[in-house]
Amino acid sequence: MQPELADLLANARVVALPMRTRFRGITVREAVLIEGPEGWTEFSPFVEYDDREAAAWLRGAIDFGWRPTPPLERSTIRVNATVPAVPAGEVPDVLARYPGCRTAKVKVAEPGQSLADDIARVRAVRQVLGPEGRIRIDANTLWNVDEAEHAIHALAEFDLEYVEQPCATIEELAEIRRRTKYMGVPIAADESVRKATDPLAVANARAADVLILKAQPLGGIHSALRIVAEVELPVVVSSALDTSVGIAMGAHLAAAIPALDFDCGLGTAAMFTDDVTDEPLLPVDGEIAVARPVVNGRRLDALAVDGERQRWWLDRVARCFHIVERAEAL
Numbered sequence: 001m002q003p004e005l006a007d008l009l010a011n012a013r014v015v016a017l018p019m020r021t022r023f024r025g026i027t028v029r030e031a032v033l034i035e036g037p038e039g040w041t042e043f044s045p046f047v048e049y050d051d052r053e054a055a056a057w058l059r060g061a062i063d064f065g066w067r068p069t070p071p072l073e074r075s076t077i078r079v080n081a082t083v084p085a086v087p088a089g090e091v092p093d094v095l096a097r098y099p100g101c102r103t104a105k106v107k108v109a110e111p112g113q114s115l116a117d118d119i120a121r122v123r124a125v126r127q128v129l130g131p132e133g134r135i136r137i138d139a140n141t142l143w144n145v146d147e148a149e150h151a152i153h154a155l156a157e158f159d160l161e162y163v164e165q166p167c168a169t170i171e172e173l174a175e176i177r178r179r180t181k182y183m184g185v186p187i188a189a190d191e192s193v194r195k196a197t198d199p200l201a202v203a204n205a206r207a208a209d210v211l212i213l214k215a216q217p218l219g220g221i222h223s224a225l226r227i228v229a230e231v232e233l234p235v236v237v238s239s240a241l242d243t244s245v246g247i248a249m250g251a252h253l254a255a256a257i258p259a260l261d262f263d264c265g266l267g268t269a270a271m272f273t274d275d276v277t278d279e280p281l282l283p284v285d286g287e288i289a290v291a292r293p294v295v296n297g298r299r300l301d302a303l304a305v306d307g308e309r310q311r312w313w314l315d316r317v318a319r320c321f322h323i324v325e326r327a328e329a330l
């Protein structure tokens, strides 16, 4: 079933969630929450994305609000702690928000910081997690191949589970993967996996050992599951810094994947100081529940953006809807 644009707009609420720490350059996360026949769903492409890219996120939002979720293989999802590019001294406080999490994902290569900052942060994470903790790092495309080789070599002593998107392009990922193979540190692709056609390109180029999948940008749970069936690589489901409703979309995707070997990046509700539900999908014993959170109308009111931001977002919904409609008519 497909909604009309009027259904989307009539049932949409635009909110802004305040964040504890700057992440991806933002301190407030805006999102459109839409109530569909299957429950609440979320449309929250980052504000700098163009309409074409954002239209895939709208397909994802419609999928979760208007189409039943697939059968579940599990009812909870193990999640990683997400450690922003904070000073090493703040690491224990960040990890304390992820009770029971055995895995941490650590941001590195932050502009304005040095490799020494990354080393200190990763060392602090290893100290808290102990030898059995799993540490993955994420450079968000910011190293060139030589910088990546140097940094991965320097950080390898902390025993890395994988390095997420060390460089920008698929060719660079393939090159860094060849160069670091002897160190035994796998490479994961995140930014290189945004469109439904990307995963096969990454796999064919031998550019990664692991794929990061995000439900909204891949056009929703069902599109993402088709990708999982197509590629041989192990996958990790991550949030795009969503409210608990978007996290629930990711959790339902993760729960439907037959083989889920790695912990997922779905603990990020812990990065907000407020959410759209009384029971955010926060990690408990290292896991989140696979459930649709009950959205609280009073919280939607309290978190609502001003009239101008609301208009900006609803206009964006309308423009993206027309792109989705045209694509489906092809």
Ligand SMILES: O=C(O)CCC(=O)c1ccccc1C(=O)O
Residues within 6 Å of the ligand: 024, 080, 081, 082, 105, 138, 140, 190, 238, 239, 240, 241, 264, 265, 266, 268
């Ligand atoms: O994977 C995680 O731990 C959390 C999700 C995350 O890091 C993220 C959230 C929003 C945008 C980009 C990213 C990213 O993985 O780079």
Ligand SMILES: [Mg+2]
Residues within 6 Å of the ligand: 138, 140, 164, 165, 190, 191, 212
């Ligand atoms: Mg990433």
